[in-house]
Amino acid sequence: MSKIISGFSKFSKEEKIDWLTANFFQNPSETTKIIKQYWNENEKLQNLHDDFIENTITNFYLPFGVAPNFVINGKEYVVPMVIEESSVVAAASLVAKFWSTKGGFKTSVLGTTKIGQVHFLFAGEKSNLEKYFQENKTELYAATASITKNMEKRGGGILDIQLVDKTTDLPNYYQLHITFETKDSMGANFINSCLEAIANKFRNDEIEIIMSILSNYVPECLVRAEVSCKIEDLGIDNPQKFAEKFYQAVKIAEIEPYRAVTHNKGIMNGIDAVVLATGNDFRAIEAGVHAYASRSGKYSSLSHCTIDDGIFKFWIEIPLALGTVGGLTALHPMSKISLEMLQNPSAKELMQIMAAAGLAQNFAALRALTTKGIQHGHMKMHLQNILNQLGATKKEKNELIEFFKNQTVSHAAVVSKFNELRSPKVTWVDFLNESFIREKLGSLSQDSQPIFGLMNAQQMIEHLSAITKIANGNWQVEVFVSDEKSARRKPFLDSENELEIGFKPNLLAEEPNPLQFNSIQEAIDDLVFQISYFVKVFEENPTKTVLHPFFGELDFDYWKKFQVKHFTHHFKQFQLV
Numbered sequence: 001m002s003k004i005i006s007g008f009s010k011f012s013k014e015e016k017i018d019w020l021t022a023n024f025f026q027n028p029s030e031t032t033k034i035i036k037q038y039w040n041e042n043e044k045l046q047n048l049h050d051d052f053i054e055n056t057i058t059n060f061y062l063p064f065g066v067a068p069n070f071v072i073n074g075k076e077y078v079v080p081m082v083i084e085e086s087s088v089v090a091a092a093s094l095v096a097k098f099w100s101t102k103g104g105f106k107t108s109v110l111g112t113t114k115i116g117q118v119h120f121l122f123a124g125e126k127s128n129l130e131k132y133f134q135e136n137k138t139e140l141y142a143a144t145a146s147i148t149k150n151m152e153k154r155g156g157g158i159l160d161i162q163l164v165d166k167t168t169d170l171p172n173y174y175q176l177h178i179t180f181e182t183k184d185s186m187g188a189n190f191i192n193s194c195l196e197a198i199a200n201k202f203r204n205d206e207i208e209i210i211m212s213i214l215s216n217y218v219p220e221c222l223v224r225a226e227v228s229c230k231i232e233d234l235g236i237d238n239p240q241k242f243a244e245k246f247y248q249a250v251k252i253a254e255i256e257p258y259r260a261v262t263h264n265k266g267i268m269n270g271i272d273a274v275v276l277a278t279g280n281d282f283r284a285i286e287a288g289v290h291a292y293a294s295r296s297g298k299y300s301s302l303s304h305c306t307i308d309d310g311i312f313k314f315w316i317e318i319p320l321a322l323g324t325v326g327g328l329t330a331l332h333p334m335s336k337i338s339l340e341m342l343q344n345p346s347a348k349e350l351m352q353i354m355a356a357a358g359l360a361q362n363f364a365a366l367r368a369l370t371t372k373g374i375q376h377g378h379m380k381m382h383l384q385n386i387l388n389q390l391g392a393t394k395k396e397k398n399e400l401i402e403f404f405k406n407q408t409v410s411h412a413a414v415v416s417k418f419n420e421l422r423s424p425k426v427t428w429v430d431f432l433n434e435s436f437i438r439e440k441l442g443s444l445s446q447d448s449q450p451i452f453g454l455m456n457a458q459q460m461i462e463h464l465s466a467i468t469k470i471a472n473g474n475w476q477v478e479v480f481v482s483d484e485k486s487a488r489r490k491p492f493l494d495s496e497n498e499l500e501i502g503f504k505p506n507l508l509a510e511e512p513n514p515l516q517f518n519s520i521q522e523a524i525d526d527l528v529f530q531i532s533y534f535v536k537v538f539e540e541n542p543t544k545t546v547l548h549p550f551f552g553e554l555d556f557d558y559w560k561k562f563q564v565k566h567f568t569h570h571f572k573q574f575q576l577v
Contacts, residue, residue: 009055017057048331064277064334065089066341069097071104072225072356079357080338081273086382088269091364092357102229105359107352112183113159113220114321116191118176118199121208126165129174129207133163136202140176143201144194151190156181158194176202179220184347186280186323188214216284217291218319225355226315227363234312236371243307245370250314253301260301263362264293267302267316270361274354278342279328279335285320292319303362316359320351386414396421426498427577429567432535432560434528440576441524450573452501459512460570461523465530466513467566471546471559472534479549486552493551493561499569534559 003023008016017035021028035058040046050056062082067089070077079096081089099105122129140161148157157180164175176198180191195212203209231243253263268286275282293302303316324347329335339345342353383404387397400417407413430436444457455463469475517523538544538556545553548562571577 013050013057016055020057045333048333052328052331062276067092067096067357067360069093069100070353070356070360071096071100072107072352074104075343077343077353078341079274079353080277080341081270081357082276083269083273085269086385088273088361091368092270092273092360095360095364095367098235099227099360099363102227102233105225105227105356107223107225107355109348109351110222110224110317111220112181112348112351114180114182114187114191114218115215115220116178116180116195116213117215118178118195118202118212119210120174120176120199120202121172121210122174122206123172124206126167130163132204133176133202137161140198140201143197147190147193147197151182151185154183156183156185156187161198182323182347184324185326186284186321186347188281188284189326216287216321218288218321219292219295221319221321221351222317223320223351223355224315224317225352225359226313227359228311228313231307231310231312236367242367242370243312246312246314246366247305247307249366249370250301250303250305254304255300257299260293260299263365264290264302266365267318267358267362270357270359271318271320271354274357275322277335277338278322278324278350279332279338280322281327285322288319288321303359314359314363316355316362318355318358320354322347322350322354324350383409383414386411387418390415390418392418426496426568428564429571429577431531431563431567434531437528437531438524440571441520441527443576444520444574446520448574451575453573455512455573457574458515458517458520458523460573461520461527462513462516464567464570465523465527468527468530468534468563470548471554471563472530472537473546474530474533479547481547481550481552483552489551490554490558493554493558493565499565534563 005019008019011019017032018028021031021035025031038058038061040049040059046059049059062084065081065083067079067081070079079092081092083089141158144158151157159179159181162177164177166173166175178195178198180187180194182190191214192212195214199209199212231239233239234242236242253260268289271285271289272282275285289302290299293299302318303314305315306313323329324339324345329339342350345353383401384397387400392400396418399421400414403417404414441461444461446457448457450456450460453460466475515523517526538559542556545555546559548554548559551558551562554562568577
């Protein structure tokens with residue numbers, strides 16, 4: 001059955017969802033439930049979001065974070081960032097704080113000119129076109145008077161109109177190349193309205209207008225951000241070596257397009273996050289930035305570095321066409337909050353803030369790449385995402401975050417540790433429970449076979465008795481365990497880890513000892529006696545310690561912890577637990 005539909009835009013939101021889920025999802029009811037979970041309970045606010053675009057069915061959430069401690073031209077900022085990638089906000093925050101103690105970011109706007117073009121074909125004599133253009137140029141300005149009036153009051157408007165000959169690239173192709181100043185407005189609608197008015201005024205029987213549209217390539221709408229300090233103040237081991245590696249990393253991005261693309265993507269992690277938070281057009285920004293990075297004919301780094309005369313300097317020059325009035329910035333409640341958080345900046349100020357955010361992000365990435373590697377910090381931040389994917393509980397998250405504080409984070413390592421947490425816990429043997437001990441050991445016979453080791457069933461029981469004799473003082477062992485070894489080994493007794501197969505202190509022989517008793521039952525009776533005597537000895541002297549041949553001096557609590565592990569180990573040997 002065809003899934004092509006007519007009149008979809010006229011459906012209500014509920015009807016759109018019903019049709020969509022019925023035709024494209026295996027579980028329509030569950031899909032509908034998820035879609036509606038993201039609706040805002042405030043109907044007025046939801047209607048506002050519904051009207052941003054066409055065919056809206058729900059909202060798509062992205063995290064809204066903040067990066068504090070930005071000092072830009074001596075002014076303190078908290079920068080809003082909307083992004084889904086982990087570590088971006090943390091990296092920006094850390095770098096902002098780092099540079100805040102070294103003078104902060106120095107920024108300046110190098111230009112705010114924006115571009116629009118009327119593209120047209122003309123097959124006649126070029127001189128006739130040039131004459132026509134000069135005779136009508138004043139009229140072209142006049143054609144936009146009603147549109148530019150308010151913009152001109154704010155100091156903006158049309159700066160210049162030029163005729164450009166492009167016939168060497170495409171037959172009969174010319175442009176009207178028009179420059180604009182749009183002040184605090186991004187200006188897309190303003191520019192396009194002006195262009196259409198100019199095109200209508202300029203057209204005649206010999207001029208065929210193809211299109212009129214602004215350009216997102218704005219090489220003269222440019223901002224610079226810079227940080228610098230003495231190399232010795234870079235706050236890292238061997239700062240000179242770090243500065244040199246950092247410098248080389250930037251140089252590589254300047255000459256190698258494969259590296260430059262990823263290098264610049266890191267810059268845009270910081271810039272796009274602020275662009276989104278303030279309701280600006282990140283697609284236009286991205287297009288213009290990457291075109292600028294290719295202006296020499298080869299794609300290259302947007303940032304640059306020098307290490308001259310003991311000074312580390314790192315800077316960026318980047319085109320950013322932004323607005324702080326109009327468009328989504330005036331409609332989206334969170335965009336309004338973002339701009340207020342930034343102290344209601346002008347478009348020029350916002351350019352400088354975003355450039356600083358991009359430079360901070362680039363510095364963080366290059367510092368990581370040239371020291372610990374990019375994954376070290378990134379995967380630490382990514383840990384939370386992995387845990388959410390695994391469905392970890394709050395308790396499990398806390399345990400795993402604590403575990404990975406001093407461990408290398410990788411997806412495989414997190415999954416392995418998570419599975420370990422979720423795996424069935426060890427059934428530890430309560431060796432002080434006499435009835436349990438007698439019941440389990442009483443099920444053994446001389447024919448019982450171990451799943452590991454050389455001891456038979458009775459030798460295993462007598463072995464447990466022998467080690468218990470050490471604990472209760474009936475067997476004095478001639479060994480020495482240094483304090484250093486004891487301190488290193490004892491934490492194992494506090495863990496949930498089991499004794500490994502083959503664990504054996506040096507005083508034990510390779511072969512099992514000869515049997516001391518005539519039957520398994522006699523061996524069990526002796527073991528029970530040794531356990532009860534063990535308890536009695538420590539009850540009579542609670543501060544007593546007894547030397548363990550592997551773990552060193554142990555008190556009653558630590559001997560109990562060892563005995564639990566030891567009994568469990570040998571009960572598993574004969575599949576009793």
